[in-house]
Amino acid sequence: MAKKLFFQNDLSCSVDGLKSLTEQLREVACQLQAHDFCYVLLRDGICVDRVVACGDVPKVLSMYFEPGKRLSFSHYSSEVPFEFSTPDGQKWWAISSVLEGDSWSLMAVFPQSYDSRLAEMLFTLMLQLVHERMMGIQMQQNIENNNSFTFAIMNSLRFGVIAIDLEGHILYANDTACVMVNIRRRDLLLIPIHQLVQGWAAISESVVAGVKFQNEEVPVMTADAVARFNINVSPINDLSGHLLGMVVSLREIENLYEIVNKYTGMQARYTFDDVVGKSKEMRRLVDYARTIADSPSTVLIEGESGTGKEVFAQSIHNGSSRRDAGFVAINCAAIPENLIESELFGYDDGAFTGAKKGGHPGKFELAHKGTLFLDEIGEMKADMQAKLLRAIQEGAVMRIGGTKLIPVDVRIIAATNKNLKREVEKGLFRLDLFYRLSVIPLKLPPLRQRKSDLPSLIRLLMQKKSLRLHKNIPHLHYSEFQQMLDYAWPGNIRELENFIEQLVNLDGKFSFDYFKQQMTDSYHSTVMADADEYRVGGFIPCSMDELEKEHIKKMIDHCSGNMSQVARLLGVSRNTLYLKMKKYELVR
Incomplete structure (x- = not known):
């Protein structure tokens, strides 16, 4: 297993990954005939690796910089040439510099016979090559990390995503898209988009022209049959605004309907x-x-x-x-x-x-x-x-x-x-x-056939209406409570709810007798009022249509435009009521 070298921002690379860099260093050293020249990679003063630049390094030097050994001198982070001796008494020159990170440094080691300027030039070239290579590795690692994040995000989406170039070649498809069309990714990448999405030519033209293509139902060819998907198509532009390609998102109609149902x-x-x-x-x-x-x-x-x-x-x-x-x-x-x-x-x-x-x-x-x-x-x-x-x-x-x-x-x-x-x-x-x-x-x-449920319904509705209207629960006298139990409630629970809401709104100062007169006698009283208004000598001098029209109009006014109440009091359905209103041009 390759050793791992950790640099700034925890960027990692292996010693095996530095082989090409080593070859470049060897080539430079050999061109300059820098024999017996080598470099040593250090971390916190401990030797991690040494690479021969050109020629063979004496055995004593190789042992001195054995990987894992801590150096006995403290100049390993200095950029000024310094002298040191190996155990056999031989003297060497060394120069080092901190790399990308506080703990890592690179040391160049060469015999004292070297011209110091040549050594500094070799070391400068070495640092430049290492720095460029580390930057390249870091950039490549950042790209790979970003791709990993992007792919993970795309594959976590519950809708399909397909990226294409301007020629219609599919460059990427997330896992959901592959499942939706039931085609393996490697096979899907070989299918032109126009064979997958019906009417793609028109879709592409509209997107290129700057027209939004959103939430459209489009037939898509799957491995099994043609299926309809909800599709959005968006352009992919570079920093200059030039079109590079398009991204297609697919949602199954069924899942989309679930979202619609939920939020509507x-x-x-x-x-x-x-x-x-x-x-x-x-x-x-x-x-x-x-x-x-x-x-x-x-x-x-x-x-x-x-x-x-x-x-x-x-x-x-x-x-x-x-x-x-x-x-x-x-x-x-x-x-x-x-x-x-x-x-x-x-x-x-x-x-x-x-x-x-x-x-x-x-x-x-x-x-x-x-x-x-x-x-x-x-x-x-x-x-x-x-x-x-x-x-x-x-x-x-x-x-x-x-x-x-x-x-x-x-x-x-x-x-x-x-x-x-x-x-x-x-x-x-x-x-x-x-x-x-x-x-x-x-x-x-009907409610009149389940009178034993009335007390529970009355208590529940009072609590709900009081809470919704931010009112106290009104006190209900026994006589009124008994009247409510004896009442037939032709409008059933809806009529009961209507009365209790009025009662709560008026803090209990609302007569049940008045409510009964208002709700149960309104139809008959309105009919008589209409008849009295038109009656001459015991009959109404108008056609039946005229009488019906006037009666409906008065009922609408009486019920303040509540069509459900009007229809109930007239004894007809709301649909019939609307048809009659249309007939008599009674537009609300």
Whole structure:
């Protein structure tokens, strides 16, 4: 094993690595006919190595500078020639100088017969060669260290990185890139980039022209098939700004969707521990939901508005093996009819005017490996029901404007406040889709059927609202508490939450009688007010459309623009309400 010589900044090199330097020193010494000339490498006065420059060094001198031996004189760090004697009495000249580091020094040894100027010239040349070689070694070591750091950093990244030159030759690919395309690095370096990335010519032209190429979905040839990756391409410029090459980063679409879901709130927050209910019915429902949570079968949750359908949906997701993937929710009633297809299935680049460049993934793709929650599924139109059924059956979707099916692994949970069986009988909902969705049915009871859970719900909501509003928990009189227990709560938990928030905001100075009148009688009082305003001789002198338009307008004003409340009081869905508003040009 070669000895290690440590210089400034702990830079290391081996004695074997100094052989070429030794040859240079020999050559210089021989050209100057400097016989019996040698140098000695010292550390803290201890001989580390000696190298003959030209000719043979007497045995006594070789023994005197034996490696590992400490010198008996203290001039080894002086740059002034000095005299010393070997044990046989022979006298020698020596001159030394400190190298790159306080502990290392180089000593030149020559007979007294040498001209001192020749010796100094040889020694100066020797120092210069050693210094240059050490600097070269240090620079090479720094480059190797930097490369090691760079490679380690690149290989620690969770996305692929490929560096290419201007001719499209791949110069470097990190471990992740090799795994993503399933090609060994040595083979990948032989593949031109245009054979790997489809449409590379156009991508390269745009980057050369200074146009950013970021977050685009691009087909990439892997060892198995063509796969789509999210790609960024950035230029590599020298200090003068001249283009040297490009770096391509690849991210798997699935991993990218997980990041999107995480930072856009597409994650389930609730678990079964958040379900408040000690009644027999609620305990039975929770146990049943826990049992089916990890099943891949579709779940249909039915229940009135405000009964906690999404809480159960999120709890089922978090109770399944899909909990680490996304929980993607879409309200089928809140999205206009002409947009819901693109929301569910996504679209490709150029699918329609205004389509995002590179296309856009739909909710099915975003929910890959996770759960897709279809809220208010009963509001979906017939043509979309057919497309949804096809996607569920095939386990794949086709983007608008696309030409190929994209496989998706999605668990479907649907929810509705309608009786879907009755909707099927009316011809408003497809029977085959109903069967597909209701493989595991779950019907949530309204609050009026689980009165024993009310005390727990009231205490929990008071604590949560007080904490959020930075208010004290108000005192609730027994009579008001009893009124709350006797009330039917047509809006269920959402209505209860509304009342408690008002109660906490007003420090308990809020009459439950007033709340009941406000919430339960508003619809009837508004209808009568509208009728009284237009009534002449016991009838209303206007068309039904005019009466409906005026009534909707007054309800919107009465509810301060809260469309959910307006729709509930009118007894229609929000989608129907929006359609009527569009019909009567009631724009909000």
